[in-house]
Amino acid sequence: MSKDRAMLNAFDPASADGLDDRTRALIARRERLLAPSYRLFYERPLHVVRGEGVWLFDVDGRRYLDAYNNVVSVGHAHPAVVRAIADQAAVLNTHTRYLHESVLDTAEALLATMPDTPRQMLFTCTGSEANDAALRIARAATGGTGVIVTQLAYHGVTAAVSEISPSLAPTAPRPPHVRVVPAPDTFRIADVATALAADVGSAIADLLAHGIRPAALIVDTLFTSDGVFSDPAGFLAPAVDAIHAAGGLFIADEVQAGMGRSGSTMWGFQRHGVVPDLVTMGKPLGNGHPVAAVAGRPEVLLPFGAEARYFNTFGGNPVAMAAALATLRVMQDEGLQANAAAVGAHLRAGFRQLAAAHPVIADVRGDGLFLGVELDDGTPRRDLTAAVVNGMRERGVLISATGVHGNVLKLRPPLVLTREQANLLLSVADEALTAVGA
Amino acid sequence: MSKDRAMLNAFDPASADGLDDRTRALIARRERLLAPSYRLFYERPLHVVRGEGVWLFDVDGRRYLDAYNNVVSVGHAHPAVVRAIADQAAVLNTHTRYLHESVLDTAEALLATMPDTPRQMLFTCTGSEANDAALRIARAATGGTGVIVTQLAYHGVTAAVSEISPSLAPTAPRPPHVRVVPAPDTFRIADVATALAADVGSAIADLLAHGIRPAALIVDTLFTSDGVFSDPAGFLAPAVDAIHAAGGLFIADEVQAGMGRSGSTMWGFQRHGVVPDLVTMGKPLGNGHPVAAVAGRPEVLLPFGAEARYFNTFGGNPVAMAAALATLRVMQDEGLQANAAAVGAHLRAGFRQLAAAHPVIADVRGDGLFLGVELDDGTPRRDLTAAVVNGMRERGVLISATGVHGNVLKLRPPLVLTREQANLLLSVADEALTAVGA
Numbered sequence: 001m002s003k004d005r006a007m008l009n010a011f012d013p014a015s016a017d018g019l020d021d022r023t024r025a026l027i028a029r030r031e032r033l034l035a036p037s038y039r040l041f042y043e044r045p046l047h048v049v050r051g052e053g054v055w056l057f058d059v060d061g062r063r064y065l066d067a068y069n070n071v072v073s074v075g076h077a078h079p080a081v082v083r084a085i086a087d088q089a090a091v092l093n094t095h096t097r098y099l100h101e102s103v104l105d106t107a108e109a110l111l112a113t114m115p116d117t118p119r120q121m122l123f124t125c126t127g128s129e130a131n132d133a134a135l136r137i138a139r140a141a142t143g144g145t146g147v148i149v150t151q152l153a154y155h156g157v158t159a160a161v162s163e164i165s166p167s168l169a170p171t172a173p174r175p176p177h178v179r180v181v182p183a184p185d186t187f188r189i190a191d192v193a194t195a196l197a198a199d200v201g202s203a204i205a206d207l208l209a210h211g212i213r214p215a216a217l218i219v220d221t222l223f224t225s226d227g228v229f230s231d232p233a234g235f236l237a238p239a240v241d242a243i244h245a246a247g248g249l250f251i252a253d254e255v256q257a258g259m260g261r262s263g264s265t266m267w268g269f270q271r272h273g274v275v276p277d278l279v280t281m282g283k284p285l286g287n288g289h290p291v292a293a294v295a296g297r298p299e300v301l302l303p304f305g306a307e308a309r310y311f312n313t314f315g316g317n318p319v320a321m322a323a324a325l326a327t328l329r330v331m332q333d334e335g336l337q338a339n340a341a342a343v344g345a346h347l348r349a350g351f352r353q354l355a356a357a358h359p360v361i362a363d364v365r366g367d368g369l370f371l372g373v374e375l376d377d378g379t380p381r382r383d384l385t386a387a388v389v390n391g392m393r394e395r396g397v398l399i400s401a402t403g404v405h406g407n408v409l410k411l412r413p414p415l416v417l418t419r420e421q422a423n424l425l426l427s428v429a430d431e432a433l434t435a436v437g438a
Numbered sequence: 439m440s441k442d443r444a445m446l447n448a449f450d451p452a453s454a455d456g457l458d459d460r461t462r463a464l465i466a467r468r469e470r471l472l473a474p475s476y477r478l479f480y481e482r483p484l485h486v487v488r489g490e491g492v493w494l495f496d497v498d499g500r501r502y503l504d505a506y507n508n509v510v511s512v513g514h515a516h517p518a519v520v521r522a523i524a525d526q527a528a529v530l531n532t533h534t535r536y537l538h539e540s541v542l543d544t545a546e547a548l549l550a551t552m553p554d555t556p557r558q559m560l561f562t563c564t565g566s567e568a569n570d571a572a573l574r575i576a577r578a579a580t581g582g583t584g585v586i587v588t589q590l591a592y593h594g595v596t597a598a599v600s601e602i603s604p605s606l607a608p609t610a611p612r613p614p615h616v617r618v619v620p621a622p623d624t625f626r627i628a629d630v631a632t633a634l635a636a637d638v639g640s641a642i643a644d645l646l647a648h649g650i651r652p653a654a655l656i657v658d659t660l661f662t663s664d665g666v667f668s669d670p671a672g673f674l675a676p677a678v679d680a681i682h683a684a685g686g687l688f689i690a691d692e693v694q695a696g697m698g699r700s701g702s703t704m705w706g707f708q709r710h711g712v713v714p715d716l717v718t719m720g721k722p723l724g725n726g727h728p729v730a731a732v733a734g735r736p737e738v739l740l741p742f743g744a745e746a747r748y749f750n751t752f753g754g755n756p757v758a759m760a761a762a763l764a765t766l767r768v769m770q771d772e773g774l775q776a777n778a779a780a781v782g783a784h785l786r787a788g789f790r791q792l793a794a795a796h797p798v799i800a801d802v803r804g805d806g807l808f809l810g811v812e813l814d815d816g817t818p819r820r821d822l823t824a825a826v827v828n829g830m831r832e833r834g835v836l837i838s839a840t841g842v843h844g845n846v847l848k849l850r851p852p853l854v855l856t857r858e859q860a861n862l863l864l865s866v867a868d869e870a871l872t873a874v875g876a
Contacts, residue, residue: 007747026537033545035560035734036743040535047537051530069532071751077528086524090515092489093726094507097478099464099485107471122473125563125728126752132596157748158570160597168746283751288531290563290728290752296473305474308606309445310595313509313721314564314728 008401009389011040022059023047041400043390051076054414054421056398065397067413067425070256070370073284074330075416081287084326085319093319096123097311102321109328111295113266116275120298123316125290127255127282128156133310134278134294135160135216138249140304141277144213148203148243151183152404154225155218155253164218167225177212179203183226183404184235187363187374192229197238204246214248216278221268222257227403228365228372228410230262236272249300252276255292256370259284260331260415263341263368271367286323287330290314336415340368343417347371350426358433360384369417372402373409375438380405384438391432397425446839447827449478460497461485479838481828489514492852492859494836503835505851505863508694508808511722512768513854519725522764523757531757534561535749540759547766549733551704554713558736561754563728565693565720566594571748572716572732573598573654576687578742579715582651586641586681589621590842592663593656593691602656605663615650617641621664621842622673625801625812630667635676642684652686654716659706660695665841666803666810666848668700674710687738690714693730694808697722698769698853701779701806709805725768727761728752774853778806781855785809788864795868798822798876807855810840811847813876818843822876829870835863 013031016024023045030038046064050057053075056064066076074081088102096103107121122137124130139145147164149155154167162168163175174180181199184192200217207214217239223229240250257268258281265271267279277300282292292315304310314320331337348364351373355361362376375381375388385407392399402410413425451469454462461483468476484502488495491513494502504514512519526540534541545559560575562568577583585602587593592605600606601613612618619637622630642652655677661667678688695706696719703709705717715738720730730753742748752758769775786802789811793799800814813819813826823845830837840848851863 010747023537026539026542029542029546030537032556033542033549033558034534035558035732035739035748036736037560037739037746037748038534038743039747039749040537045537048530048532049538051532056530056532056536071533072531076532077530079528082524082527085527086520089520089523089726090517092487092494092515093510094486094489094494094514095509096472096476098494099461099468099478099483100487101464104464104467104471111471118470120471120473122475126567126750128750129564129567129596136597136600157750158567158596158598159574162574162746288527288752288755288757290758294473298474301473301475305476308475308600309448309477310473310475311477312564312566312595314726317726319726320728 007039008406009041009386011042011045015043019044042393054417063396065421065425067411068398068400069414070261070412071283072287073259073261073415074287074327074334074336075414078287078330080330081323081326084322085289088319088322093317095313096316100318102318102325103316106321106325109325110293114279114295115270118298119295120301122294122310123320124292124294124312125314127280127292128158128161129312130280130282130292130294131155131161131218131253132158134218134251134280137278137294137296137301137304138216138251140307141300142213142215142248144215144248145177146179146207146212146214146248147177148179148181148200148214148217150181150219150223150226152226153220176210179207183223184229185227185404186229186231186365193235193238196235197242200239200242204242214243214246216249216251217243218251218253220253220256221272222262222367222370224256224370224410225402227408228370230365230367233271234273237274240274249277250274251278251280253280255280255282260337260340261368261370261412263337263344266337285327286320287327289320289323291320291324334416340415343419343422344368344371346419347411347422347426350422351429354426354430354433357430358438360438369413369415371411373411375407375409380407382406384436385409387436388429388432391435392428395428395431397428445477446844447479447824449480449483453481457482480831484831492855501834503859503863505849506836506838507852508699508850509721510725511697511699511853512725512765512772512774513852516725516768518768519761519764522760523727526757526760531755533751534754538756540756540763541754544759544763547763548731552717552733553708556736557733558739560732560748561758562730562732562750563752565718565730566596566599567750568718568720568730568732569593569599569656569691570596572689572718575716575732575734575739575742576654576689578745579738580651580653580686582653582686583615584617584645584650584652585615586617586619586638586652586655588619588657588661588664590664591658614648617645622661622667623665623842624667624669624803631673631676634673635680638677638680642680652681652684654687654689655681656689656691658691658694659710660700660805660808662694662808662848663840665846666808668803668805671709672711675712678712687715688712689716689718691718693718693720698775698778699806699808699850701775701782704775723765724758724761725765727758729758729762772854778853781857781860782806782809784857785849785860785864788860789867792864792868792871796871796876807851807853809849813845813847818845820844822874823847825874826867826870826876829873830866833866833869835866
């Protein structure tokens with residue numbers, strides 16, 4: 001298998017020789033049993049066997065601070081979520097074509113966290129399914145097919161959403177109904193609000209010139225695969241106005257930014273003061289149990305509902321809903337959005353302090369516990385970024401990389417991260433940067 | 439909301455007046471909180487709160503024999519599966535970019551149930567995702583885009599697979615790359631093997647005439663939404679030969695028929711003596727936990743793997759794999775495929791006996807514990823079918839309907855169904871048929 005140039009931080013099977021026997025044996029089993037589209041992380045893949053809070057433990061009992069987990073937001077194996085899943089699985093797990101209160105209680109609790117109600121919900125199992133359904137809903141609502149996405153956007157792996165995910169294949173041609181606009185690179189562009197709106201406007205004009213009616217602008221509201229772009233708050237608003245003026249919808253993909261991760265707000269779109277027509281959510285919703293959803297304004301959902309039924313066998317089932325409701329309650333009871341805001345600010349301040357000793361740190365971005373740290377000394381340092389990611393892994397802290405230039409450290413620890421654990425992360429980053437001479 | 443003509447056995451909200459207050463209140467909450475694309479079963483929807491083995495219990499404590507559940511194949515809330523999920527969730531739930539033995543053990547165990555190895559696996563969360571991925575794999579492997587499906591096929595709800603699911607909208611136009619062939623209606627067509635192969639051949643020719651290269655023929659190997667067509671064994675083989683001769687793949691969609699349900703074989707394709715290029719599976723795989731997968735020959739999977747990585751956040755995670763492995767072990771330890779064969783044969787014999795008193799029973803079909811019972815007295819009796827389905831529900835047995843004419847009783851109980859429970863089902867069917875004067 002050749003090295004996947006499109007994927008940052010992928011293990012290269014060609015360099016398996018230096019690994020221990022047990023690891024090589026597992027990799028060989030994977031190559032025999034799993035499809036070749038699977039990838040592993042890190043130069044030396046990690047064999048994990050246990051998780052607890054922010055910690056992962058490998059097969060030798062070594063612990064790692066998991067600062068790259070946007071799924072288990074309330075911490076690995078949180079007992080309240082585990083109990084909710086176990087208790088409900090022991091009683092009933094069926095589907096939404098029977099009446100059951102859990103799907104209603106969960107929809108109500110999630111919608112209560114959003115401004116601009118009323119909204120209604122559609123539950124799926126994965127963020128990919130949620131974005132795929134959102135596209136179908138947008139097409140039905142607008143009569144259009146055109147979709148505008150950012151440069152390295154990632155919205156999922158179904159056939160339809162992989163077409164709007166340039167990060168999966170940055171150089172491949174896009175289908176005729178897709179337009180890609182430059183990332184709102186706040187490090188390189190002075191006025192991203194104006195630039196992004198202008199680019200979206202050009203994309204709309206180009207779609208129309210080709211006889212394609214715009215259906216939607218969809219963005220990850222923290223632009224995490226583009227490089228993590230967060231400030232200034234509000235920069236997204238003019239672009240949203242542009243798609244609305246063209247009769248298209250704005251879809252806020254909150255799979256990465258939502259559910260409290262972005263600290264200052266529960267959902268990423270709120271920092272920009274915009275009102276999405278559709279909100280998609282996923283990864284952290286069930287703290288690892290497959291739960292995802294679309295929330296939308298009723299009038300936007302209606303045309304799709306009138307033209308098609310949508311039944312997702314496992315979507316919204318009682319166990320999935322128990323997991324989601326328990327996760328939300330833990331978030332609220334433990335004050336994890338506020339913790340994300342406080343510890344995230346502490347981490348960003350810490351990285352800015354590290355920049356004094358490591359001037360390659362050119363920019364520190366993000367909100368809450370989603371951080372981007374750009375390594376650029378006049379040139380984007382993709383090489384150093386990979387070395388730091390792997391150096392931190394060797395020192396027991398798991399992060400990864402992102403961005404158009406592959407030179408942005410990407411951090412997204414569970415929202416239970418403490419200030420002390422953040423300090424450990426910073427000291428390991430310091431060591432890893434020093435070790436690579438940066 | 440208008441009545442969904444395409445969906446058999448859907449509750450019609452216009453007839454909510456006759457329901458009790460609690461049920462109406464839940465329906466009103468659903469209409470407020472859930473997207474309008476949701477549907478309920480039965481003239482009087484069921485409010486379930488507990489499941490055990492083949493039984494569902496409603497909020498008033500009344501029990502129902504669940505003869506319409508193709509997800510919890512080893513029975514509702516099977517303790518071994520519940521324990522496997524709870525135990526693994528308490529230890530670790532992460533993803534396939536770290537090494538973990540569970541995904542390998544599960545892939546190995548599932549592949550060992552299939553003939554014609556070697557194969558490799560790709561795990562997803564839902565059957566829709568599995569079929570969606572199979573289409574992407576087929577396009578990459580063949581360079582074609584054309585897909586051939588049967589008349590009322592159902593393959594899922596993503597944008598791509600809803601296009602190849604005529605059952606969702608039988609009268610809507612299909613996209614240019616999709617060809618629909620008549621169902622292999624063994625009740626009305628003398629030689630379905632020849633007819634199906636001829637229809638697939640015509641579809642291939644028509645695709646080619648339009649400049650579209652065939653990528654795949656995909657079928658539910660028991661043709662369950664077409665009306666449940668099972669015999670004669672082997673009738674599918676000439677159609678598979680036809681797609682192979684045209685350079686396309688054969689995709690066996692085993693979401694309904696597979697994992698032992700079809701009794702005489704573990705997988706539905708085996709009864710036809712064909713070798714699928716890709717096998718998709720879903721619903722029963724984790725007994726309700728969201729687990730699904732594609733299994734394929736390595737050379738078929740390779741082009742997709744070379745062109746694209748495919749990462750499904752929850753797909754193949756340790757908890758999903760624990761659920762799948764526990765379900766498979768229960769299937770094997772409790773001999774459920776053999777039970778499906780024996781009790782299924784008993785049920786079919788029972789329905790054939792009922793035909794003496796109820797001559798509207800024109801045909802009894804299926805394999806293992808997937809049955810189709812056609813109600814036709816010279817005319818397909820869609821009306822009677824709906825009345826029997828609802829009459830049985832009122833008498834405590836849950837089934838539904840299927841077929842091009844909407845006149846086929848569709849039964850798919852958990853595979854733990856006993857002979858005694860089958861007799862109860864038959865006596866309730868007898869009563870319901872008598873009550874409607876059939």
